Amino acid sequence: MDVHVRIEGRGDRADRIYRQLRDAIRDGRLRRGERLPATRDLAAQLAVSRTTVTVAYERLTAEGYLAARVGAGTYVAASPAGPRRSEARDARTAARPAAVWRSIRDPLWTEPRPIAYDFSVGMPDPALFPIEQWRRLVAGELRGGILRSAHYADPSGLKRLREALARHLGVARSVDATADDILIASGAQQAFDLVGRVLIEPGDVVAVEDPGYPPVRQLFETLGARVVPVPVDEQGIRVDLLPRDARLVYVTPSHQFPTGAVLSLDRRTALLAWASANDAVILEDDYDSEYRFADRPLDPLQSLDREGRVVYVGTFSKTMLPALRLGFLVAPPSLMPALRSAKRLTDWHNDYLTQAAMARFVDSGGFARHVRQATKAYGARQRRIVEQVGALLGDRMHVVPSVAGLHVCVVPVEGSGAFDADRVVDDAAASGVAVQSLGLFTVARPAAEGLLLGFGSIAPDDVPDGLRLLARAIARSAHAQPG
């Protein structure tokens, strides 16, 4: 054998002999049937004790790399296994995902860069998160032994959180639920996933809003659904345009994402009647309407539903922080066993510590207080934006009326000339202003033109300067157009 075994340096010498011989067998430098030096000889050659070599040989023998034959010494017993994994990373042999996943783009994740004027959508202001209270709640639960008491647990989630939520939702959102109707999920996205899994069979039609929320559309596609986008107007989803064979309809009635429209009572009634006539299920996403700046909300579809056809989904991502990964669904009893099974088979249940801390926060009234305070702060930002859009952009753009949430949608005033949202977005970005185009959330082409202005990440005092820069980008875009 011509394998060079080195044992320079420190550390477990038997282990290093073992590894070098093993690697030599694996990559074929030592071949099946070759005889190894006697332990005495290798020990002398390497200037180690014979025991050291024996330990290495014994381990290799125990693992099947070597075999000892009485009177004939020790032989290689295993065959090489081809190139190392790291060398085969792009091999044509590598495993491939199923077809549907090849069409889903995996956006390369980059750490968020600081932006001077950040009007992007969907993130609450971390500065408003009640960090001190949360720290005390988490510390209290850890001291109280929440983790030690926890076995693999109820897939529905921690009972005291569900009880607290049932009370809170009844008062704050007119949602009609007991703790047994609630399932805690890892954010609203997991709630959508669980609903999709228990309802969708490959080829089923699912209706979504257009413009709408892309991660839901993509999710249902990966579950094998045929996803049909349905237009939205100032009263919300066009119920008259729903595909007759839809099994599931996803809507954001309190604050349509992203236009901000509220589903009118007429449409609510029509949607429920439609679902009844077509034996469909409605998935009601109430993602940010806890932040409400004006008149009282319409009752959710969930509380208008008489037939057990509505699943209501809420989240703490906007009222608290997305990093907590805490959301929930309220489902009719007919779906609950399947939803619990889906949660159990997906990830068993949510983590205990966050659930327990949140239960205490909701129960103590701290959560409602926090939402009230944050609503004041966001309301001021929203007013500021509406006012400044009027002042700086009034001749070109107007704000779609909206009374809740963390963003507004601005659209071109009719007859005010050409508007190219993508160009505006790029141009604004170059001036340090992050905005998103409505078209990003639209399937239909040509997409409705418009911009989304989020106020979760921007300081109120930065609003005027940010919008001034945006106004300039819009003006430049108009001048660059032929029309």
Next chain:
Amino acid sequence: MDVHVRIEGRGDRADRIYRQLRDAIRDGRLRRGERLPATRDLAAQLAVSRTTVTVAYERLTAEGYLAARVGAGTYVAASPAGPRRSEARDARTAARPAAVWRSIRDPLWTEPRPIAYDFSVGMPDPALFPIEQWRRLVAGELRGGILRSAHYADPSGLKRLREALARHLGVARSVDATADDILIASGAQQAFDLVGRVLIEPGDVVAVEDPGYPPVRQLFETLGARVVPVPVDEQGIRVDLLPRDARLVYVTPSHQFPTGAVLSLDRRTALLAWASANDAVILEDDYDSEYRFADRPLDPLQSLDREGRVVYVGTFSKTMLPALRLGFLVAPPSLMPALRSAKRLTDWHNDYLTQAAMARFVDSGGFARHVRQATKAYGARQRRIVEQVGALLGDRMHVVPSVAGLHVCVVPVEGSGAFDADRVVDDAAASGVAVQSLGLFTVARPAAEGLLLGFGSIAPDDVPDGLRLLARAIARSAHAQPG
């Protein structure tokens, strides 16, 4: 109109008028077209201010329940919507889950009762959880602002946890991975789910071990797979019996669940060759072999894989606690984009706080130290059990050799007479001893007879008494048999 509006008691009077009228419209006591009393009259009748009634009417009008006609007063504009949801819970109209979910049992969750001698499987000892260190780590991360810095984040998981894990896995488990090859999941179960989602198309064949882990079998069934159980012997899964068309093979090579067998090196090589020849993917579940009591482990399939066909799954549920919901997978680069997309669409990412605390625990060496200490404790329990099974049950049962994990499997000695595991389990339960039957984890019938003895929940000093009671139950079972 003959609707009785009551406003006794405290609270917002306009709100109570609103609610009573709304409910009357909803349940049909007030019908579309009916005229309401003038605000002045209703105010007088109820002895409230006219403003109070006006506020209620305006809200009902805004929501579409009422309409005002100039000169003709206020009319009901909406129709009733059938019985209240809570009254319709069992209605035949209620939503139903897809067919596959109707076959999955949803075990009713009950709070775990205290058991005198708890040999049940799968739960580590909460008393060994390093609660003080964990408290400090969590508090430190909260102080460090981990939550506030967190936007919707990388679906792969927190980078410093993946980096720490890559180093740890290389040293502790010979897993060949960089941070980019790792994805953090909510426990091993979610890792299985993600792998199943990106690989399985409806009708695909998936091979699992038998006896094996039921939640994985059920999960793959709900994903539309045809799940084929493959027998296990003392060398692990019978590679020669794998179905030729399997797309995915799920195995527990380090410590077969539940028999405890180790997949031999020959079988490992054969399994990898089989996967290569059949273009299949291997899902390697290494759920508890960090607790190792004897000789060094064989290398995982992941590090023997040259073709990028193995996905390795690990978890902190056994080394730390299931309540943390923290696990991970190591996948070939060809699957990573799809797995990241699946994670993103399923629940975006894991919660930040737990990931950050764990990153620090692994990086500081605290985790490795904890595992070493816990291994000593569990090793002592395992020895105690093996020794006592020999002493108390040696003529009837023997322990399947096992060098890792948190449970052992005991099977009847050949020729020692009849043995009815289910009867033993029931009988033992009546004496305060919790054990599980091997048959519970077996698909093939008749199931292999045997019992599982977990040592995550039992105090070492309770082992002899518990096994004495178990021995009596076994003796009674034998006498009750005809043979």
